[in-house]
Amino acid sequence: MADAPLFDTLTIIGPGLIGSSILRRARQTGTLARHLIAADCSPDVLKRVKELDIADEVTDSLTEAAAKSDAVILCIPTGAIRPVAEMILPHMKPGSLLSDVASVRSTLGPDIRALLPEGVSYVPAHPMAGTEYSGPDAGFATLFEDRWTLLVPPEGISPDAISMMENFWQRCGSRTRQMTDHYHDQVCAIVSHLPHLLAFTICDTADRLSTDLRSDVLEYAASGFRDFTRIAASDPIMWRDIFLTNKDTLLATFRRFEKEAHLMVEAIQNEDAEAITERIKRGRRIRQTLIENRQA
Amino acid sequence: MADAPLFDTLTIIGPGLIGSSILRRARQTGTLARHLIAADCSPDVLKRVKELDIADEVTDSLTEAAAKSDAVILCIPTGAIRPVAEMILPHMKPGSLLSDVASVRSTLGPDIRALLPEGVSYVPAHPMAGTEYSGPDAGFATLFEDRWTLLVPPEGISPDAISMMENFWQRCGSRTRQMTDHYHDQVCAIVSHLPHLLAFTICDTADRLSTDLRSDVLEYAASGFRDFTRIAASDPIMWRDIFLTNKDTLLATFRRFEKEAHLMVEAIQNEDAEAITERIKRGRRIRQTLIENRQA
Numbered sequence: 001m002a003d004a005p006l007f008d009t010l011t012i013i014g015p016g017l018i019g020s021s022i023l024r025r026a027r028q029t030g031t032l033a034r035h036l037i038a039a040d041c042s043p044d045v046l047k048r049v050k051e052l053d054i055a056d057e058v059t060d061s062l063t064e065a066a067a068k069s070d071a072v073i074l075c076i077p078t079g080a081i082r083p084v085a086e087m088i089l090p091h092m093k094p095g096s097l098l099s100d101v102a103s104v105r106s107t108l109g110p111d112i113r114a115l116l117p118e119g120v121s122y123v124p125a126h127p128m129a130g131t132e133y134s135g136p137d138a139g140f141a142t143l144f145e146d147r148w149t150l151l152v153p154p155e156g157i158s159p160d161a162i163s164m165m166e167n168f169w170q171r172c173g174s175r176t177r178q179m180t181d182h183y184h185d186q187v188c189a190i191v192s193h194l195p196h197l198l199a200f201t202i203c204d205t206a207d208r209l210s211t212d213l214r215s216d217v218l219e220y221a222a223s224g225f226r227d228f229t230r231i232a233a234s235d236p237i238m239w240r241d242i243f244l245t246n247k248d249t250l251l252a253t254f255r256r257f258e259k260e261a262h263l264m265v266e267a268i269q270n271e272d273a274e275a276i277t278e279r280i281k282r283g284r285r286i287r288q289t290l291i292e293n294r295q296a
Numbered sequence: 297m298a299d300a301p302l303f304d305t306l307t308i309i310g311p312g313l314i315g316s317s318i319l320r321r322a323r324q325t326g327t328l329a330r331h332l333i334a335a336d337c338s339p340d341v342l343k344r345v346k347e348l349d350i351a352d353e354v355t356d357s358l359t360e361a362a363a364k365s366d367a368v369i370l371c372i373p374t375g376a377i378r379p380v381a382e383m384i385l386p387h388m389k390p391g392s393l394l395s396d397v398a399s400v401r402s403t404l405g406p407d408i409r410a411l412l413p414e415g416v417s418y419v420p421a422h423p424m425a426g427t428e429y430s431g432p433d434a435g436f437a438t439l440f441e442d443r444w445t446l447l448v449p450p451e452g453i454s455p456d457a458i459s460m461m462e463n464f465w466q467r468c469g470s471r472t473r474q475m476t477d478h479y480h481d482q483v484c485a486i487v488s489h490l491p492h493l494l495a496f497t498i499c500d501t502a503d504r505l506s507t508d509l510r511s512d513v514l515e516y517a518a519s520g521f522r523d524f525t526r527i528a529a530s531d532p533i534m535w536r537d538i539f540l541t542n543k544d545t546l547l548a549t550f551r552r553f554e555k556e557a558h559l560m561v562e563a564i565q566n567e568d569a570e571a572i573t574e575r576i577k578r579g580r581r582i583r584q585t586l587i588e589n590r591q592a
Binding site: 128148150183186187188190191192194195196197198199200201202203204205206207208209213216217218219220221224225226227228229230231232233236237239240243244247250251253254256257258260261264265268269271273276277279280281282283284285286287289290293 | 490498512514516520523526532539543550560564565576580583
């Protein structure tokens with residue numbers, strides 16, 4: 001027999017790429033929730049969710065949706081999580097669960113735990129999945145399959161609530177692991193935030209070239225540059241918020257990167273063939289381990 | 297009727313990824329040359345070429361191969377082109393053609409033109425194609441299809457010789473264009489060399505992390521980082537030579553990039569949300585143009 005739904009009523013606030021993928025998964029499997037609400041303040045988004053028929057109910061009242069729900073997942077830009085949580089939490093039922101999918105934690109955990117009404121739990125989780133597209137049309141039910149979802153519950157949250165969310169993400173197809181906010185942000189600074197900062201910057205540098213050179217650069221974009229432009233195609237508001245929220249860790253990671261980049265530039269400047277080769281080989285070692293881990 | 301072969305005897309010096317792809321293409325189409333010679337100083341490479349049966353003849357004598365050929369293409373690391381050209385050119389027949397596939401030009405063009413015996417032409421070309429693999433097993437006949445091959449003949453080379461090489465690369469499936477060495481190197485610094493420098497460096501930075509963090513970074517490698525590791529997987533010797541040969545243009549391009557990176561870091565440091573978004577959006581603009589150009 002199929003698993004009974006984990007929740008009775010589930011609200012997704014912000015049915016974009018991540019949110020609409022959860023809704024599609026819930027619809028397709030029937031094991032996440034019996035009744036699905038999509039809440040958003042944009043009428044266009046709600047209209048589109050209706051047309052796509054991926055929720056049982058759509059509403060622009062976040063508080064009303066929250067009041068009816070056993071679980072609410074905030075799938076909105078990082079910078080909006082705190083104010084929206086503050087607005088909806090007083091309306092949430094005892095025994096219900098708040099989550100978000102923010103890709104940077106910073107002090108979100110303790111900040112939101114401090115706002116929790118009696119009996120409401122907060123178990124945020126970061127699904128490490130995505131594409132460069134956004135909006136309700138961009139989602140798909142298999143987005144989280146075989147991807148990591150990192151659970152980052154603040155201290156003092158009930159183990160039962162944590163297990164529920166772990167189960168939720170496993171039913172979405174994810175592998176799950178639990179870690180602290182700080183460690184999460186360190187890992188993400190190097191696997192995701194710094195690569196994006198560099199990709200945005202190299203594309204920006206190309207955009208500022210003289211007109212002729214810019215157009216030829218685009219014409220002859222070889223794989224290296226093309227890969228960067230794909231990374232750089234991601235949503236600007238989301239990434240602005242990520243950079244701001246993970247500011248300290250990201251800038252510290254950038255400085256480590258910059259130090260290494262200067263050592264490489266110096267080796268090239270001094271025509272130190274051995275040092276250049278050594279640095280290139282270290283990069284390849286990482287690739288090798290990724291291949292061994294079947295992540296490449 | 298099929299086209300007659302362009303050349304009678306063609307020698308590929310260095311049957312690696314690029315060289316063995318030319319050989320496979322020549323074998324498959326029959327329109328590039330009647331007789332194919334693979335020359336290399338490594339017995340292992342020659343043995344493998346024989347096993348793969350992608351040449352009519354293999355030899356470790358580069359000068360003997362050159363003496364018999366109507367065209368010789370050097371598919372060897374950039375740094376080896378000048379000495380090998382110097383060694384084989386005195387043996388080449390009048391009316392024959394020397395080429396190479398170096399991805400950086402620097403002063404190769406005028407340097408080698410100065411060494412040309414009477415009646416021998418030099419028409420180098422850079423096929424903008426490749427994978428992260430190398431060696432005779434890595435090649436395939438369609439590697440150059442729909443990719444640009446940039447012809448960079450030095451001044452004073454006969455138009456007939458240039459047409460021959462243009463025809464050659466078009467028969468390999470490439471789109472071709474002719475440009476100066478200097479312009480070529482500027483374009484490649486940004487579309488290829490700087491992306492590789494950054495990719496090697498970010499992978500190197502990751503490799504230097506503490507053991508725990510390094511292993512988790514690898515475990516959770518999201519798409520951004522994974523893309524960088526793919527770029528960073530390329531051949532160290534080839535890239536060392538590219539960096540050294542295009543030193544001045546690459547370092548100038550790096551400095552432009554670094555200036556932009558600092559402006560982004562400063563915007564994050566100052567929490568200047570508008571400046572961050574503006575910079576991210578510029579990067580996306582480049583991606584949009586690539587999509588319009590059908591290069592994405």
